[in-house]
Amino acid sequence: MYEYAGNMHIHSSYSDGSLEIMDIAAKASRAGLNFIIITDHYTLNGLYDAKEGYQQNVLVLIGMEANETKNHYLCLDIDKEVKNNNENPQVVIDEVNMQHGIGIIAHPFEKGSPLFADGINFPWTDWNVHSFQGIEIWNFTSQWKDHVTSTLKGVFLIFYPHAALPGPCPQALAKLDEYQCRGEKIIATGGSDAHGYSMKLGMFHLQVSPYETSFKCINVHVLTELPLTGEVKADREMLYAAIRKGAFWIGYDYFIDSRGFRFSIQDNDKSWQMGDTVPLSRHLKAQVVTTAPARVKMIKNGKEWQVSSGKSHIFSNIDPGVYRIEVYHRYLLGYRPWIFSNSIWVE
Ligand SMILES: [Zn+2]
Ligand SMILES: [Zn+2]
Structure with a gap:
């Protein structure tokens, strides 16, 4: 890409x-x-x-x-x-x-x-x-x-x-x-x-x-x-x-450039990006990459579903729904909103 x-x-x-x-x-x-x-x-x-x-x-x-x-x-x-x-x-x-x-x-x-x-x-x-x-x-x-x-x-x-x-x-x-x-x-x-x-x-x-x-x-x-x-x-x-x-x-992008962020859903041999619709299969997992350590929230059907910290994030148990990502980077003593992804739909 x-x-x-x-x-x-x-x-x-x-x-x-x-x-x-x-x-x-x-x-x-x-x-x-x-x-x-x-x-x-x-x-x-x-x-x-x-x-x-x-x-x-x-x-x-x-x-x-x-x-x-x-x-x-x-x-x-x-x-x-x-x-x-x-x-x-x-x-x-x-x-x-x-x-x-x-x-x-x-x-x-x-x-x-x-x-x-x-x-x-x-x-x-x-x-x-x-x-x-x-x-x-x-x-x-x-x-x-x-x-x-x-x-x-x-x-x-x-x-x-x-x-x-x-x-x-x-x-x-x-x-x-x-x-x-x-x-x-x-x-x-x-x-x-x-x-x-x-x-x-x-x-x-x-x-x-x-x-x-x-x-x-x-x-x-x-x-x-x-x-x-x-x-x-x-x-x-x-x-x-x-x-x-x-x-x-x-x-x-002011504090940390978000360039390099990625959010995809994958099975054993295929990968889908933001905006895509994914046919349901047994081996689906979501992958998120951030270029700096961050707090990543996976939002499923409008609700916070799973949270992960670090630079590389895997979310499993993907079933039908609409998924988007919110990323927060460290700032002063807390976190600042950094990246808001578009959604991937799983049918
Ligand atoms: Zn205007
Ligand atoms: Zn206006």
Whole structure:
């Protein structure tokens, strides 16, 4: 398998981000990313202006974020703009599906902060929807804002954003499990939602969600069977196919890069990856590899099932269900959430 690190929720100057796509790609390159997905509000103008492609060795892909007042929806792998429908997000979901795109419910439980725009927030309000492809469980900017409860805390979090990001949003994770336990093969995503804007916070003028810092925090690591070729169209297809399937994990890469993590289920002669469906057999075991000693939780059908410590982990007694992995690395006197995998289904 080949591994590519990327960030998949980013705003540029085509909407309310502060930098042009070219400059964002340069920052992604410095942060060591292989690809980024730009998702500007209500527009695909970046795509229409032919900004997709390799820049400084980073593959830049362009999707969009639909909806304004609530029910924000990331629309990837599409070529026509999707119209907003704040009140009936199912229409937006259906439009992405008509284009065979990938649609992700963004920051569904955002709370907002009294210090930003009178506490305005953009949660997902309609859970009667169906046929979407994913839920964003970990969002740098949104969760950062949720924690800014006072000016002083805001200033502290500018210098130490990690304190506001102690893991994926618990309600979003619970929603993911709820859908998956119903047998719906939806994917979990995470991203920066970087805008790089400066804000006045009391007497301070500060950079909120800076691109380069947030590109070192919540990233996705995608696994492909073949290496990327350097040819935009082929590589775009390969990456989107792997994302659609769920062949990736979300890593908080700031303290320890999650590169090299692996989660598979194996029998005597075959191995399945995240996103795969495994036919039940008698000899199934799950294997997890982390590049640093860590605490690994195997989550089965939404509940903690087995825990293991170290760098290499084997879980046996695999029977039908949906399995995902949570990894925590050592940090100060305790542990920090590090890696959240996509799921493997056993039938
Ligand atoms: Zn949003
Ligand atoms: Zn956004």
